[in-house]
Amino acid sequence: MLYSDKILRTPSSFIRNILKVASAEDVISFAGGLPNPISFPIDGLQKAINEAIEVHGPKLFQYSTTEGYLPLRQYIADKYNTNFGLAIEPEDILITTGSQQALELISQVLVNKGEGIIVEEPGYLGALQAFSLTEPTFYPVQLTEEGLNVEQLAQTLYENPCIKFIYTVPNFHNPTGITYTRENREAIYEVVKKFDVVLIEDDPYGDLRWNGEKLPYIGAGRLENSVILGSFSKIVTPGFRIGYMITKNKELLNHVNTAKQATDLHTNIFSQIVIHDYLVKNDLTTHITKITDLYQQQARSMIQAMEKYFPPTITYTKPDGGMFIWVTLEEGVSALELFNKAMEAKVAFVPGDPFYTNKSNVNTLRLNYTNSSPEVIEEGIKRLGKILYEIPSKQLI
Amino acid sequence: MLYSDKILRTPSSFIRNILKVASAEDVISFAGGLPNPISFPIDGLQKAINEAIEVHGPKLFQYSTTEGYLPLRQYIADKYNTNFGLAIEPEDILITTGSQQALELISQVLVNKGEGIIVEEPGYLGALQAFSLTEPTFYPVQLTEEGLNVEQLAQTLYENPCIKFIYTVPNFHNPTGITYTRENREAIYEVVKKFDVVLIEDDPYGDLRWNGEKLPYIGAGRLENSVILGSFSKIVTPGFRIGYMITKNKELLNHVNTAKQATDLHTNIFSQIVIHDYLVKNDLTTHITKITDLYQQQARSMIQAMEKYFPPTITYTKPDGGMFIWVTLEEGVSALELFNKAMEAKVAFVPGDPFYTNKSNVNTLRLNYTNSSPEVIEEGIKRLGKILYEIPSKQLI
Structure with a gap:
């Protein structure tokens, strides 16, 4: 074959x-x-492009670093620190080719064939596809109106030490639109902190809230193996393929960086600089x-x-x-x-x-x-x- | 662990x-x-950007197809058909996030852990990194002044039926600068055609010739499992991360397409359209x-x-x-x-x-x-x- x-x-x-x-x-x-x-924001992006070409010249078109454009990572860190009271540094951030890429990279870095991944049931199809490339065993945990079924989550973790990470979309979940409640997040945290697993909170839709208050992340700032994934696809443009991964676990980030380098060297630098210039010169809110x-x-x-x-x-x-x-x-x-x-x-x-x-x-x-x-x-x-x-x-x- | x-x-x-x-x-x-x-070509790209935004509007910024921008694939097909007398169709082409991405995807699609890959010795480090993610066994074949050591290539293929593909950089090789001779290409073809393996000809530097005549590809147009990889990184811009894979093997291309979708959904569409607009409106030669x-x-x-x-x-x-x-x-x-x-x-x-x-x-x-x-x-x-x-x-x- x-x-x-x-x-x-x-x-x-x-x-x-x-x-x-x-x-x-x-x-x-x-x-x-x-x-x-x-x-x-096409007009804003057109302006950002013209200014970026004038200011940065060839730098926009040359090879660049795997970790991503430093000012963009600084902007992201500031945004999360302001909105969620976290203490994220640019060094905790890797720019990825859409947050989709982070899914595949993290899976490659953590999972040997047959090892376990906890996914929401139902869950984001694109994640299931990305994870499949490492031939994992999927352990679905039921998604309720409140969030993950915590009892089932705890039992699944206890019974399967082969589980490497948990994949969640806690805000305005795809496909269900569900947002994990504050209580559910707290309960998940209390379970997950007892295990040596990575908790991924994939959050492409978090900014698109029109009702209620922003809720804190489950693991960010308190779980050693917490990962947040974010994206500019839903608030600026998906065509540029700019996402990012945030984690305080330096070893994990370093491994993902190595995998990213092997996969596409670095993310489109033109698009990174243009998005950054757009973000700092416009009122995103x-x-x-x-x-x-x-x-x-x-x-x-x-x-x-x-x-x-x-x-x-x-x-x-x-x-x-x-x-x-x-x-x-x-x-x-x-x-x-x-x-x-x-x-x-x-x-x-x-x-x-x-x-x-x-x-x-x-x-x-x-x-x-x-x-x-x-x-x-x-x-x-x-x-x-x-x-x-x-x-x-x-x-x- | x-x-x-x-x-x-x-x-x-x-x-x-x-x-x-x-x-x-x-x-x-x-x-x-x-x-x-x-x-x-910064001025040409700036013009192409302005025109593309005017002509295509939101299409530049929206999600797009995994296979890539059809007019760009048509341009690439035409270029190879004109230069090498091939019969490539846009359907034989997948746009990738740099040709580096194609290396990882092909390896994922072909290689189970432990199976074999023939690489040049010495060879492109980035390829060795990309392939490593599938845990292959590497079979190095010596690179001589004329190209691959054909005798060693044949023996390696005979002795190791686990080999899935052969990775070559036949033009202005990285790291050696060597170009495989016409005779060496012919000899490689005669060996490879006897085996059920994929032959990758990675050709990022082929356009950068200042002496001698363009040589035909080893497998393109005659080997069933021939793959050509190309890139705009050395002749237009690496910052956009636009490469491509060409193969007449539809099953292979389809699998790589699935893997690409799982990996980053699609390649930056803004950059694809801009490069295409630049290419059709400027004299590339x-x-x-x-x-x-x-x-x-x-x-x-x-x-x-x-x-x-x-x-x-x-x-x-x-x-x-x-x-x-x-x-x-x-x-x-x-x-x-x-x-x-x-x-x-x-x-x-x-x-x-x-x-x-x-x-x-x-x-x-x-x-x-x-x-x-x-x-x-x-x-x-x-x-x-x-x-x-x-x-x-x-x-x-």
Whole structure:
């Protein structure tokens, strides 16, 4: 066999195929996960580009260091220290090619074939793909409305000393939109501190909050093996592929740095400098408010439409931020079958299946609202509701 | 142990440490591997950026496809078809985050732990690092003035059915500057076609030829598992991290695409579109001639200085392009020890050690000439020559 075991076991994107059928012009699509273009400050970036070329010249176009542009790392450190009362230094930060890259690198650095990773159930598909390249054993822990099932987390850790890290998305989780409560975070901390494992808090959506107060991280500032992942993809631009990893564990960061060097030498330096110049010369808070005002309005439209058009037996999350709503159909109803019916009515979403490591024909699905107007959202949900009322559950299994 | 076996076995950059000491202001450094900033067409790129923002708007800043920007893939296909008489389609091309990323992805897709990779001896350190993440067994094959030692290549392939791929840099090789001869390429083809292995021809320097004629690739257009890697890092900008992989093997490309998606979703789309717009609106040949005129002059200065100042027992390659010269000291002389003496005289180079998978205290070293003026090159070589004359070989062992 020419190919490696790990690539044959890596799921290629189920979502990619769905997005293909969902991208037809006459389809109302809630399937994507793209930020709204309103989040790209194009004029500000154009200005930053012109100034950066004038000020930095060839430096923008030359090879650069693996760890990343120091002023950008300083900006990130300041932001987290101000917002969360942490004591992060630029030396605790590695700039990555999107935070997606950090997922693969951390997995490479920690996991031998067969060793364990705790993932949320359901969880971010992109993380499952990134981790698969190290051929781990996945230990799913149930995600509840409050956050991780702490009892199951503790039991899983006790029973499986092979577990190397825990992967979480505590704010406006993908795919569910759930935010871990303060109490749940505290309870997770009390469990995790007893084990020699890494806790990853992947936080691409944290800034997109329109309701409630920012919550502290679970491990940052108090767990030795705490890792925060962040990104500029949802608040400035995903096209530049600029993410970052923060940890006070110097040995871990050093290993990830070595792996990154082996993987792509360093992150696009032009984009790093331009993003930094944009950030220091513009009011990010005002920009983010513009995004969250829109997303809040879109999320509200979707929830109001679901209250109006969906059978009352169907439940869904009500996010305080982020980009997704998670819908739970009646027990035994297959979201995948619903998807096929919905496509006939020209509405698309992502059936829950790819967000689980070992389940299929689940009764859950993900809705994205960030790229449709309130009118389109109402029409799409109305069509879905019609199908849900018309078709008896058993026909959907 | 918290960390994986593979990261503990991945060499962190020996060169990085050397570059640190070599970067002091008063040191004449031949240690780097950076292209000269003359190779960055800054004005052309600035124009391309402004036009791209005007024409493409939000598309430059949004998420994009894993395979890469179609018009850029079309441009690359056209270039190879014109220059080498190949029949490459855009569908045969994947855009990568620098060609370095392709090295890691291919290795992930092909190699299970312990399986074999044939590498040149000496070979590109960055490739050895990228491959190490899959815990392979390295089978070094000697690089001669003509190219690979074909007899050793054949024997290694016959004796080790676990070998998955062969990694070569046939044009202006890093670290040696050697270009495989036409006859050597033909002989390699005759051997490799008998085996179910992938042949990688990594070609970042191929465009930088100032002497002699372009030679055909070894496998492209005739070996089923032929892979060409290319890059814009040496002719436009390394800061953008834009490389590519070309293969007619659709299954292989598909697997690499899946691995890339897991690794960083897609390559910076802003940079892909800008490079494409630059390429179609400017005369690349004229730009490349500007670079090769400079490099030829620098290489000639270095060779003339070595003829003048080095002991006649010392040999070195005389490249027809690229960025490096490879020096072989007398038998038994340690280049690492020479490095220490040279640093006292404020001259830096890279001792050969890191370019071998299983040798140390070698008598070879790499010189880079692309970032020094002819005067500085002469002064640096003069200082090295002085040391080489003063110190008897045995003291250097």
